Amino acid sequence: MTSPAATLLKISGIEKRFGGLTALSDVSLHIQAGEIYGLIGPNGAGKTTLFNILTGLYQADGGKFLFGDIEYAGRSKPHILAKAGIARTFQNIRLFSNMTILENVMVGCHHHSHTGIWGAITRHKNARNEEQQIAHRAAELLIYVGINRAHHMLAKNLSYGEQRRLEIARALATNPKLLALDEPAAGMNATETDSLKTLLQTIRNHGVTVLLIEHDVKLVMGLCDRIAVLDYGKKIAEGVPSEVRNNPAVIAAYLGG
Amino acid sequence: MDIFLQQIINGLVQGSVYSMVALGYTMVYGILGLINFAHGEIVMIGAMVALSVIQLLTGAGFPIFFILLISLMLSMIVCMILGYSMERIAYRPLRNAPRLAPLITAIGLSIVLQTLAMMFWGREYHSFPLLFTNDSVHIAGAVITEVQIIIITVALVMMGGLLILVHRTRLGRAMRAVAENPSAAALMGVNSNSVISITFVLGSALAAIAGIMISANYGIVHYLMGALLGLKAFTAAVLGGIGNLRGAMLGGLLLGLIESLGAGYIGDLSGGFLGSHYQDVFAFFVLIAVLIFRPSGLLGERVAERA
Numbered sequence: 043m044t045s046p047a048a049t050l051l052k053i054s055g056i057e058k059r060f061g062g063l064t065a066l067s068d069v070s071l072h073i074q075a076g077e078i079y080g081l082i083g084p085n086g087a088g089k090t091t092l093f094n095i096l097t098g099l100y101q102a103d104g105g106k107f108l109f110g111d112i113e114y115a116g117r118s119k120p121h122i123l124a125k126a127g128i129a130r131t132f133q134n135i136r137l138f139s140n141m142t143i144l145e146n147v148m149v150g151c152h153h154h155s156h157t158g159i160w161g162a163i164t165r166h167k168n169a170r171n172e173e174q175q176i177a178h179r180a181a182e183l184l185i186y187v188g189i190n191r192a193h194h195m196l197a198k199n200l201s202y203g204e205q206r207r208l209e210i211a212r213a214l215a216t217n218p219k220l221l222a223l224d225e226p227a228a229g230m231n232a233t234e235t236d237s238l239k240t241l242l243q244t245i246r247n248h249g250v251t252v253l254l255i256e257h258d259v260k261l262v263m264g265l266c267d268r269i270a271v272l273d274y275g276k277k278i279a280e281g282v283p284s285e286v287r288n289n290p291a292v293i294a295a296y297l298g299g
Numbered sequence: 300m301d302i303f304l305q306q307i308i309n310g311l312v313q314g315s316v317y318s319m320v321a322l323g324y325t326m327v328y329g330i331l332g333l334i335n336f337a338h339g340e341i342v343m344i345g346a347m348v349a350l351s352v353i354q355l356l357t358g359a360g361f362p363i364f365f366i367l368l369i370s371l372m373l374s375m376i377v378c379m380i381l382g383y384s385m386e387r388i389a390y391r392p393l394r395n396a397p398r399l400a401p402l403i404t405a406i407g408l409s410i411v412l413q414t415l416a417m418m419f420w421g422r423e424y425h426s427f428p429l430l431f432t433n434d435s436v437h438i439a440g441a442v443i444t445e446v447q448i449i450i451i452t453v454a455l456v457m458m459g460g461l462l463i464l465v466h467r468t469r470l471g472r473a474m475r476a477v478a479e480n481p482s483a484a485a486l487m488g489v490n491s492n493s494v495i496s497i498t499f500v501l502g503s504a505l506a507a508i509a510g511i512m513i514s515a516n517y518g519i520v521h522y523l524m525g526a527l528l529g530l531k532a533f534t535a536a537v538l539g540g541i542g543n544l545r546g547a548m549l550g551g552l553l554l555g556l557i558e559s560l561g562a563g564y565i566g567d568l569s570g571g572f573l574g575s576h577y578q579d580v581f582a583f584f585v586l587i588a589v590l591i592f593r594p595s596g597l598l599g600e601r602v603a604e605r606a
Contacts, residue, residue, distance in 0.1 A: 119485070121488050121490045136483040140479060145475075149472055150487045152487055152488050153487075153489070172469070173467075216488050
């Protein structure tokens, strides 16, 4: 059991270069267990790149991060990090669009279910029980994120806002310690954004730490406990929302000073 | 009428073999976007291994059922190992290479496997031993042999099993997830490499069974038998809509029917000018026609050009 103030994720000196372009240089962050941590910055600042390193889609050129008790050099495979407890959503929604909404969430349960190829072929009793449990849990998660639709509906037929919620449900199905959301409110109207805010607070209250990339400043300021600002691959500010809002470097980055 | 029925039966037998092989093409394509042209050679190796095992065991006084079971098991195991190694050694290093590279590799692999089989089993045609009595059932003037009944039954069971596996199980869900979006699947904790390996292994197991089926039906095994069979099964997969499992099954059966009906009637239709040895031409007519008129196949979705 981690105490509320324990550090969940400690990023130290992460570097990432694409050819001659430095996307991230010496980025360090501490995220406490149980907080909602915002990551903001102008377009191209390196926010999504940092997400991709944390989730194993990119390999870091330098630095490391400590998640829970395990240290990663930023070179682990995505499914390993998923097992360790980092889940994410994407800026451009990446659902399994031709699978049903229930199946989408059930894929998220993949790593904590066990039926292998043999159980699948023989349809062993344990395998069937496990399937039922997973389906049950997936159905609960759909309700949890507020999707009240027929389970056999294809993911691509959901509305845009619902697709974003489905991505969150799928990520939650992996039982994450850290939920990393890449612009979850993008393209949402004010009502949808409000209910997303409520959902994220609920998720946090249930013990999942939330790391949030978001452009909606009102949402970020109103929701996050602490915020870091990236600009040109460097962290230029970090702190509680009121500090960050009044930081001259942040104002300069955003207004092009 | 009896000729018609007979050709339908022959077509279904041939078609079930095509379907089983077509599934291997379509599963790999569905998940990797790769056409594994060496798949036909796995069918051939499956048949060859079974032949060798049967030759070794007959005369030792084992019951036929036992011999068949052992040869089936061993040939499946060899093919599964082969399919796994093929992906691991030849295709995985090229996962992010331009699409032409794995395609050429597949053709190269196919030649390598043919050559190895030639060195090991020789250039000559081997006769595949008759494992069952030549008993047959007469239906309305048409004849269906025991072997053919077994072929159709086994193929249907295998295909039904595969559909359940893919659509109703955890493993199948992971396969579909990787096929749709590999990176998202990986982030959900699915190990896409092992899912891809399993796909190759499953396809190879089906290929081994198909190889034994076709050899038992025709009674002949040859080191080049995989080439034409592979091309036709590929045609069947394209006909049904490549990447679509039901499409491969439907395409295989249809292609078998088209071929056997075509071969049965081409003589009459052309006034004796063309004979039934033009059978093979039909498959490729079908391929060309599908590519022109419905490139996405019968059950395939009309998708925008993939990047």
